[in-house]
Amino acid sequence: MSAPLVKRSLVDQALERLRERIAQGAWQVGERLPTEPELGAELGISRNTVREAMRVLAFSGVIEIRQGDGSYLRANSDPLATVQVLSRCTLEQCREVRRMIESEAIRLAAQRRTEADLQSLEEALQQSGQHYHDDLESYIACDLVFHQRLVDAAHNPALSGLYQYFSSQVGQALRTTLSQTPRRQSVFDLHRLILDAVRDGDVERARNLSLTLIDEP
CATH class of the missing domain: 1.10.10.10 (Winged helix-like DNA-binding domain superfamily/Winged helix DNA-binding domain)
Structure with a gap:
């Protein structure tokens, strides 16, 4: 016993x-x-x-x-138990996981996105842009929707489900970062460039832009 x-x-x-x-x-x-x-x-x-x-x-x-x-x-x-582990990860650990999950999902999205995906992403980006310089929590909520839809555009249910679990930690990382540094328009503009690359089917550009955005301070 x-x-x-x-x-x-x-x-x-x-x-x-x-x-x-x-x-x-x-x-x-x-x-x-x-x-x-x-x-x-x-x-x-x-x-x-x-x-x-x-x-x-x-x-x-x-x-x-x-x-x-x-x-x-x-x-x-x-x-x-997995969510509990994720909730304890550091800002840098969060970035490492995002590099692996999100950049790969966006690479796939550039190959597999549909017109419906692009329309949904455009709507989410517009909503996000309206809040970028306003209330932080409203912006984070909109930004997470945009990123989830990017991942969903890869049309891999496992990736989508995994990112849903991880998105709360992404939100916390954004909350920490954006409460300490000013919100720069150039950073938000990376979202538009990523969407354009996904729309154009430019796989490597979409992935590289995603990595640039994730590594922004």
Whole structure:
């Protein structure tokens, strides 16, 4: 039996151990998990704490709780845990991830964008431009829409889904940067140049402009 959990929130610690067990392959996807009393005995915690931890895993889609039947594993990774990791990354770490995800997505967008994508991007850029020199939160909200639509124009659901998880950290990075440095028109104009490159199908230019924008202070 594992040592009893102490100090930190028992639910948080139970979640951590359950996630570890799942990541280590203790159960296969589709397999029925041990009962709450069995998990409680293994973790050294109460049944109520186990129940709360299982509810969190069910909410994030990791397990499925079937009334009268038990809990079944649906996925071997927890997206909420991923979001927690992302929320702790530094400004430079955020830039590194954006270079990998966003620049590649924009490169693909230049190859795959449709007329509907271009129209949607144009509308988002116009909305963003109206707020660039106004309220910071309004601008960030509009800017995130534009960038998400750029990624969506790659027509890769995995990239789109990944960027949705990451966009909150992008927003926080923008909030930090733009609250410390003046907003320059030349930086916003890079968005227009990126959209023009995507419209023209200029793959390398779109990617390079994306990297330039990401690296702007």
